[in-house]
Amino acid sequence: MFRSWEDVDNVMEVFGKKHGFMTIKKRLGRHEDGNIKHQSFGCEFGGRYQPQKQVDINNHRDRKSKRQKCL
Numbered sequence: 277m278f279r280s281w282e283d284v285d286n287v288m289e290v291f292g293k294k295h296g297f298m299t300i301k302k303r304l305g306r307h308e309d310g311n312i313k314h315q316s317f318g319c320e321f322g323g324r325y326q327p328q329k330q331v332d333i334n335n336h337r338d339r340k341s342k343r344q345k346c347l
Contacts, residue, residue, distance in 0.1 A: 281312050288317050297321060 278284050292299040303316040 281315065284315070292319075 278287070288299045298320040299317045300320055300322075301315060302318040303314075305313040305315070307313050
């Protein structure tokens with residue numbers, strides 16, 4: 277049990293740093309009064325790379341993605 281959502285954020289941040297990655301907040305659900313109902317966290321390496329290349333070759337950026345399909 278956690279006392280507040282700030283405690284949860286701190287624990288997730290420390291856990292990620294300990295294991296070599298950064299956690300990101302993915303989803304946030306709120307009650308009607310504005311209080312947080314649930315929150316989802318994810319790995320910074322999660323997901324799949326979605327290129328957003330332009331048609332004009334001069335506008336391309338040669339960048340690598342850190343996305344590695346991490347669950």
